[in-house]
Amino acid sequence: MKRLFAHVLGAASAVALFAPLAVSAQSFPGDKPITIVVPFAAGGPTDRVARDLAEALRKPLGGATIVIDNAAGAGSSIGTAKVANAKPDGYTLLLNHIGMSTMPALYRKLPFNVENDFTYLGLVNDVPMTLIARPSMEAKNYKELQTWIKANAGKINLGNAGLGAASHLCGLLLQDALDVRMTTVPYKGTAPAITDLIGGQIDLMCDQTTNTTPQIEGGKVKAYAVTTSKRLTTPALKDLPTLQESGLKGFEVTIWHGLYAPKGTPDAVVQRINTALKAALKDPEFISKQAGLGAVVVTDKRMEPAEHKKFVSAEIAKWGAIIKAAGEYAD
Structure with missing residues (x-):
């Protein structure tokens, strides 16, 4: 017991x-x-x-x-x-x-x-990400932009918000997909990078819709494509093609x-x-x-x-x- x-x-x-x-x-x-x-x-x-x-x-x-x-x-x-x-x-x-x-x-x-x-x-x-360019960019659509990139390889300034930033990563993937090396220009944040893009100091940038949509809506930058597998439904972005449908097969980054x-x-x-x-x-x-x-x-x-x-x-x-x-x- x-x-x-x-x-x-x-x-x-x-x-x-x-x-x-x-x-x-x-x-x-x-x-x-x-x-x-x-x-x-x-x-x-x-x-x-x-x-x-x-x-x-x-x-x-x-x-x-x-x-x-x-x-x-x-x-x-x-x-x-x-x-x-x-x-x-x-x-x-x-x-x-x-x-x-x-x-x-x-x-x-x-x-x-x-x-x-x-x-x-x-x-x-x-x-999602968007591929955008300075407002004075000559290309009217992504096909023309890709031709311009190929013709100006080595002379293109590609901006990003710093090492490891979303824009940096998307830029690396874009260069890899196009087999083109660009001069990457890192900034201390997205705001100064987009400011210089608007001012024409850099040529291209690939960044999150959270950062680019207001600039696209305001007509301050030129937008060419989105990085998703399907087109977006956001009003300001719904007419942008995907990079995949534009010829970069398998290109997708979010x-x-x-x-x-x-x-x-x-x-x-x-x-x-x-x-x-x-x-x-x-x-x-x-x-x-x-x-x-x-x-x-x-x-x-x-x-x-x-x-x-x-x-x-x-x-x-x-x-x-x-x-x-x-x-x-x-x-």
């Missing part, structure tokens, strides 16, 4: 020991605020996505307080490292874009491993955003956040806000953590080959 009592008492103690953990996971996040680290400056396209997502996540997370922490610098690696080193409890998250798949090739040394030091929570959206937590985050917390994320991605207001940025909210299996990680691994392989071939990397 004593042995049976001791066994029951031991089992009860074990339940008592682990019960707080179970309750904590089920009640996550409770009264404690969640921080979403954005590894870019406030006001940029990734920051806007993060703030819209934070608002959409609040309801499915029980009215949680969610704050945005802009930790910009070094091609997003500073903010990304901050999350990699954070306590793995679900209260510090990362929202990053395609840079998660390009940093391994762009930087010789990183203080983290993209594939091994994070818990993947799900993709958020896809952002800038995606994903949500991450530090490695070791409890499975129950991961499931709670992922469930909230999937609810947020169905929120009509969030979908509308993303459409206004030219972004498409993810509805496929990449919302799931395992598929998200599988997708990023494939992107690392894709962009690694392109970046290494171009020889463009940081120390």
Whole structure:
């Protein structure tokens, strides 16, 4: 009888020991605020996505307080490292874009491993790209632009918003597809790059619709094509052909955003956040806000953590080959 009592008492103690953990996971996040680290400056396209997502996540997370922490610098690696080193409890998250798949090739040394030091929570959206030119560009359509590019190889200035920026990556892919080398001109952000494009100091740029749509609508730049497999429905962009239909077979690039937590985050917390994320991605207001940025909210299996990680691994392989071939990397 004593042995049976001791066994029951031991089992009860074990339940008592682990019960707080179970309750904590089920009640996550409770009264404690969640921080979403954005590894870019406030006001940029990734920051806007993060703030819209934070608002959409609040309801499915029980009215949680969610704050945005802009930790910009070094091609997003500073903010990304901050999350990699954070306590793995679900209260510090990362929202990053395609840079998660390009940093391994762009930087010789990183203080983290993209594939091994994070818990993947799900993709958020896809952002199309547009090929634009200075307003004085002679070409009237993409076919004429491609002829102009071939004729002026070596004399073309191709702007971008800095190493690892979406515009930098799209520019690399464009040069690779056309088998033409251009002079890449990096800027400290999208705004000064587009300002010089409008002023005619550079010739071309390939950037996100979140940055280019207002300039296209205002007639400040010339737009030639989009980088998606199908034409876009956005009023200002609906008449633009895709680069694929214009002759660059297989050319497709979108800038995606994903949500991450530090490695070791409890499975129950991961499931709670992922469930909230999937609810947020169905929120009509969030979908509308993303459409206004030219972004498409993810509805496929990449919302799931395992598929998200599988997708990023494939992107690392894709962009690694392109970046290494171009020889463009940081120390």
